[in-house]
Amino acid sequence: MAKVLCVLYDDPTDGYPAAGSPTAYARDGLPRIDSYPDGQTAPTPRAIDFTPGHLLGSVSGELGLRAFLESRGHTLVVTSDKEGPDSVFDRELADADVVVSQPFWPAYLTAERIAGAKNLKLAVTAGIGSDHVDLDAAIAHGVTVAEVTYSNSISVAEHVVMMTLSLVRNYLPAHQLVLDGGWHIADCVSRSYDLEGMHVGTVAAGRIGLAVLRRLAPFDVALHYTDRHRLPADVESELGLVFHESAADMVPHCDVVTINAPLHPETEHLFDDKLLAAMKRGTYLINTARARIVDQDAVRRALESGQLAGYAGDVWYPQPAPADHPWRGMPHHGMTPHISGSSLSAQARYAAGTREILESWLDGTPVREEYLIVDGGGLAGTGARSYAVRADAPDGLPGTARL
Incomplete structure (x- = not known):
């Protein structure tokens, strides 16, 4: 059985939206998005255990994964504590098989962390952008890296x-x-x-x-x-x-x-x-x-x-x-926290895509090519199209991004 370590941002300051409350969310649902402008289909997991439009990206939202994983006998650990050697992330990483995190609250998988995570086989970005993962180290240690391409x-x-x-x-x-x-x-x-x-x-x-x-x-x-x-x-x-x-x-x-x-x-x-x-x-x-x-x-x-x-x-x-x-x-700025890709609409897509990736990986079937960044000890899928290989890099390690 697999241990899945999920690193998500904290719940709202006034608490996670109450289930069934008519005022918990501003809207009652989401428009249906079946495909993206380039023709790629939206995530297609076999099922979901969440309500689209609900807050899924925070700790209590759990990306809607708990029922799915525990029903199969797997373990899910969810935390927002990711900084420092005494963090929950570092303690739980030691025997984790899978790490899931978002670009907005990234679990930085450095070369040192990957080397110390002896069971780690899969790193999933719930969203797009996997620069918080050391891809060279992932390739060297045979860790598959995947993200929910185009989801947000x-x-x-x-x-x-x-x-x-x-x-x-x-x-x-x-x-x-x-x-x-x-x-x-x-x-x-x-x-x-x-x-x-x-x-x-x-x-x-x-x-x-x-x-x-x-x-x-x-x-x-x-x-x-x-x-x-x-x-x-x-x-x-x-x-x-x-x-x-x-x-x-x-x-x-x-x-x-x-x-x-x-x-x-x-x-x-x-x-x-x-x-x-x-x-x-x-x-x-x-x-x-x-x-x-x-x-x-x-x-x-x-x-x-x-x-x-x-x-x-x-x-x-x-x-x-x-x-x-x-x-x-500083003057004349319009900064926000890292929220552009974590709207409730986007969360529904990247949570569904995360489940789709986990379904494939746990069943031993191929993960969608467009979701792959690193697989089989090398760049793969979107990663192979997005990263150039350094001429001086040993064993085809990735260098500068191309897209």
């Missing part, structure tokens, strides 16, 4: 659009004025602009980046992108996209830049003082990808000097961000 890509894209409009229209300060009892219109509109006619660019145009471009096109903006892989000519023509060879080439043309790239050596601290200085004065920067793609102090300086008109995102380093994190107090 559209959720993140919607968050990017929301943050773009919030910054450009100066929404958050205006709303705060209402909460404070004020009615000083000039104070609100002195930093408010129309998005119409602006030039918007995305760094990376994969599932999320392309979804952002499609959602912004109706705002009558000029759209730009940079990516290692150029989009098909018909997509460029449909959306009127301008392709740039690099971020450095693109950003001087843009009024809004959104980062939708993975974190890897080529993107770490990509947005430093030099690149930020190359942008138009008054550019808005949105980052829902990974915090270390930007230089933390350079962003703060650019906001303070006015080089950036605003910065928004939901990714921090470290996560969770401490109370004294410098980004909390």
